[in-house]
Amino acid sequence: MSYNLLKGKRGIIFGALDENSIAWKTAERVHEEGGTFVLTNAPIAMRMGQIDALAKKTNSEIIPADATDLDDLENLVQKSMEILGGKLDFVLHSIGMSVNVRKGRHYTDQKYDWTTKGWDVSAVSFHKVCQTIFKADAMNEWGSIVALTYMAAQRTFPDYNDMADNKAYLESIARSFGYFFGKEKKVRVNTISQSPTPTTAGKGVKGFDGFINYAEKMSPLGNASAQDCADYTVSLFSDLTRKVTMQNLFHDGGFSNTGVSQEVVEEFSED
Numbered sequence: 073m074s075y076n077l078l079k080g081k082r083g084i085i086f087g088a089l090d091e092n093s094i095a096w097k098t099a100e101r102v103h104e105e106g107g108t109f110v111l112t113n114a115p116i117a118m119r120m121g122q123i124d125a126l127a128k129k130t131n132s133e134i135i136p137a138d139a140t141d142l143d144d145l146e147n148l149v150q151k152s153m154e155i156l157g158g159k160l161d162f163v164l165h166s167i168g169m170s171v172n173v174r175k176g177r178h179y180t181d182q183k184y185d186w187t188t189k190g191w192d193v194s195a196v197s198f199h200k201v202c203q204t205i206f207k208a209d210a211m212n213e214w215g216s217i218v219a220l221t222y223m224a225a226q227r228t229f230p231d232y233n234d235m236a237d238n239k240a241y242l243e244s245i246a247r248s249f250g251y252f253f254g255k256e257k258k259v260r261v262n263t264i265s266q267s268p269t270p271t272t273a274g275k276g277v278k279g280f281d282g283f284i285n286y287a288e289k290m291s292p293l294g295n296a297s298a299q300d301c302a303d304y305t306v307s308l309f310s311d312l313t314r315k316v317t318m319q320n321l322f323h324d325g326g327f328s329n330t331g332v333s334q335e336v337v338e339e340f341s342e343d
């Protein structure tokens with residue numbers, strides 16, 4: 073269902089790799105709601121992914137950018153304003169990667185240049201995106217910037233490895249930049265803390281199947297899907313949430329506030 077919530081709004085969507093990606097579903101929903109945008113991803117991901125099909129479907133242009141590279145980001149922001157015909161109203165940062173996770177390196181045995189690469193891609197890239205936009209004065213007033221995160225930033229999930237630390241860093245950047253963006257530009261900055269979701273990044277976490285099934289049983293409303301996340305993101309891009317900023321917003325079917333569910337108790341009951 074479309075409500076035209078984003079009619080006339082322009083933006084940039086980072087991180088659509090394939091049709092499972094949260095950014096992919098979000099791009100489709102934003103398009104349905106009347107928003108126009110530029111799609112971007114790392115050059116290498118473009119060769120692997122199917123982003124052309126998404127661009128065609130949503131009448132969007134694609135500008136490659138490594139989100140850790142300031143020259144790429146400056147080019148992306150300037151070109152996006154030219155293509156879209158004005159300043160931006162929304163930005164989605166949907167980017168995450170840990171080399172330690174990818175290569176199966178345990179949390180207690182990290183290779184620190186991989187750790188550094190991981191926090192640059194997963195957290196500092198968000199600061200770089202915000203700073204590039206801030207300096208270029210590229211957002212309209214009451215615009216909205218959203219990044220995606222996971223609850224391992226607050227509570228320990230052993231196999232989430234150094235991504236937990238990266239997410240804590242990312243959430244802190246949203247609060248800190250949110251202050252300056254709010255004061256000086258009337259722009260909101262938030263993170264959405266999403267349920268486990270079967271995407272390329274999600275399935276890269278060891279034991280993902282057990283993890284997602286457990287979360288499903290623990291959440292009174294069940295896990296939030298990528299499609300649900302797209303809907304929630306649209307609401308944060310819309311004018312209906314103008315005073316929501318500097319928040320980490322749990323979007324997880326109630327998981328984060330559930331001590332234990334009846335289903336999980338029954339799994340462990342002996343009678």
Ligand code: NAI
Nearest residue numbers: 087089093094117139167168220221268269271272273274
């Ligand atoms: P995905 O694998 O579809 O998306 C991750 C994206 O990051 C890919 O498009 C990849 O190309 C991009 N990326 C990696 N390095 C980059 C770089 N240097 N520059 C630009 N882009 C780069 O997976 P998903 O799940 O859609 O991930 C999106 C976001 O959602 C990530 O921040 C992830 O941590 C977060 N998230 C995912 C959950 C899950 O269970 N899948 C749960 C909670 C949060």
